Amino acid sequence: MNDAPVASQPLLNAVQKQLGVVPNLFRLVAQSPAALEGYLGMSGALTKGALPAQTRERIALAVAQINGCDYCLSAHTYLGANLAHLDAAEIMANRRGGSTDPKADAAVRFAVKVAQARGHISDDDVRAVKLAGYDDGQVIEIVQHVALNTWTNYINSVALTEIDFPIVTAAQVA
Structure with missing residues (x-):
């Protein structure tokens, strides 16, 4: 953390x-204070949006799977289980592009598309x-979550x- 630019220190x-x-x-991301500020700003703003934390994590898992990002799959599997309280079956459903919850399923399927x-939907x-x-x-907000997660x-x-x-x-999704 101490090796990050001075402008990133308060954000970190x-x-x-x-x-x-x-x-x-x-x-x-702290290597660019502007990028870190932008990431934290959009991420923070979206946490105040209308989508619940569970749906946000579901979208993050689906997008990470599509993009093959092991870092984000690891992070959002952890966050989904420990902060959003998604069970293993739900996390796997999200990675497959859906949800066991009917309303959330529509959001995740839309995000996947x-x-x-x-x-271009x-x-x-x-x-x-x-x-x-x-x-x-x-x-x-769903589209913004897709964009933010694609960026990460x-x-x-x-x-x-x-x-x-x-x-x-x-590769661990069946």
Whole structure:
């Protein structure tokens, strides 16, 4: 942490205070204070959104699986189980692109379509997620979660970030 740029130090200290540790992703992104500020800003804003923590973790797991990001799969498997209280069957369903919860299933399936089609989805896809009970704001949040998680997936894949959570790999989904 001490080797990060001076401008990143207060942000890393805030992460340390909130999480009790500074995961390697944050240490990596801290090399660019602007990138760290942007990541923490969007991530923090989305935690105040309308989607519950469980749905946010479900989306993160599905997107990490699609992008083959072992760091994010490891982190979100840990966070999903320990903070969002998702069970092993739910986590595996999320990695397969769905959910055992009917409403969350619509959100995860929509997120998967957005990620796989790089945003080029159909009106029917939007209608389906809205029919499941998501409003326009929540649909936008789902897309933002896909974007944010895709960004972290790419950063970790490019940097080959050392995994500092119990290791889960994309190849482990059946």
